[in-house]
Amino acid sequence: MSSLDYAVVAVYLLAVVWIGGRLGSGQGSLKAFFLGGRTIPWWAAACSGIATMVSAIGFIGGPSQAFASDWTYLQARFAWPVAIVVACILFIPLFHKLEVFTAYEYLEKRFDRKTRLLAAAVFIFLKCSYTAVAIYAPAIVVSQMTGLPAEWVCLGIGGVTTLYTSVGGMRAVIWTDTAQFLVLLAGLIAALYYVVSSVDGGFTEIMAEAGTAGKLQFLDWSTSFETEFTVWGCLIGGTFYLLSQYVVDQAELQRFLTTSSVRGSQQALTSTMVFTSLYGLFVFFIGSALYVYYTQQPTQVAFEMDPDRVFPMFILEQLPSGLRGLLLAGIFAAAMSTVSSILNSLATVAVRDMLQPVARSAGSVNVARWATLAFGCVATALSLRAGSFGTILIAQGKIRNFFGGSLVGVFMLGLLNPRANARGGFWSIVVSFAATATLATATDVSWMWYGVFSAAVAYLVGSVVSRSADPPGEYHLDGLVWRRTNG
Secondary structure (H helix, E strand, O other), rough: OOOOHHHHHHHHHHHHHHHHHHHHOOOOOOOHHHHHHOOOOHHHHHHHHHHHHHHHHHHHHHHHHHHHOOHHHHHHHHHHHHHHHHHHHHHHHOOOOHHHOOOEEEEHHOOEEEEHHHHHHHHHHHHHHHHHHHHHHHHHHHHHHHOOOHHHHHHHHHHHHHHHHHHHHHHHHHHHHHHHHHHHHHHHHHHHHHHHHHHHOOOHHHHHHHHOOOOOOOOOOOOOOOOOOOHHHHHHHHHHHHHHOOOOOOOHHHOOOOOOOHHHHHHHHHHHHHHHHHHHHHHHHHHHHHHHHHHHHOOOOOHOOOHHHHHHHHHHHHHOHHHHHHHHHHHHHHHHHHHHHHHHHHHHHHHHHHOOOOHHHHHHHHHHHHHHHHHHHHHHHHHHOOOHHHHHHHHHHHHHHHHHHHHHHHHHHHHHHOOOOHHHHHHHHHHHHHHHHHHHOOOOOOOHHHHHHHHHHHHHHHHHHHHHOOOOHHHHHOOOOOOOOOO
């Protein structure tokens, strides 16, 4: 790292903090702090959504997965058309009509408060764990490039991001995410150019050698539940994975609730999902190109190290001064955009779903800022242990599918089963979570199936348990069940 590289990173960090602080003024209400006053253009919400989802986990984890394995992980892209249709028809219109701050407010209207609180608690556990990985991922790169201990880098990323998010709220998140998305994209395009140009034979040789080595294998038609990535697992399980990611995950959904219309939200969601699918192809190609590049080198050191460190090593050794700084800024951007969005959503859930129902005085912007600060400290502390979670791309997928399926299941139960009541809603989450934990610890079933398994258990248990109590009243049905949402 040269002085120019450090200067590029410093300018980026100062600009982000300045934007966050600048946009933090004049936010006198929770609607402004958490939802940007619902005045955000759909394209900015889409950029923020993309920046949130690509993250440093994908920036580093995508190339490392392709380098160490193949492209079968990308079969989950088959699921996005189904997930888009379900999200845009079932969920987005409903949440806009109800004018909710969080998805879990719906669960209290449809079931009761304890179901809402349980779902909110599941979300908080999910996102605190995920955020720890999102902070740790760039720390690997920064530590390798600068020589700083990874723990210090985790503290720096977590601290700076918590600072501007707690001050600036959703407006800061949206507009810094938009700027960070552009920095991230520029860095990846530059990296792709240098990786391809460094390979003897260029693009043609990459496709030939990677193909011969099986690195471009994409389809696996196996019907085994134990094979990690198959067409069926990624299509069926991937649909529930994406729904847990984009619809019942407050961190992502909150972006789409900042727009002024249902159509704007649908445009933002669709754009986010399509772009992130294409982004996956982009970063996996970089990983395959790295594999070919390092097979052409006299030493085989890249094949003896942690795959998550191969791309950072290439950046450090092969990119010119200044461009290394841009790539490092892009990695910071990927991490900070994800972390800021999650911290804002965690604070939203804590204040709206947990504090306000029992203490109206909790509905102030200062409480929201303190909640953001608290979650930032927790996530940063957890990031210091995130290295034990496994490779970062797979770690984040397992975390999401382990927790997210039960949330998808209880929302489907509420929307599609008019007979479902509060008792069924609450126990659907409890039993499905316990069943998924059992599946994960007692079997070798691929984690791609966790989400669909958990959702199916939640729906079935909720439907059966609901029969042991009186049906819900009209108050819990009108406008809250799919066939009545337009009534």
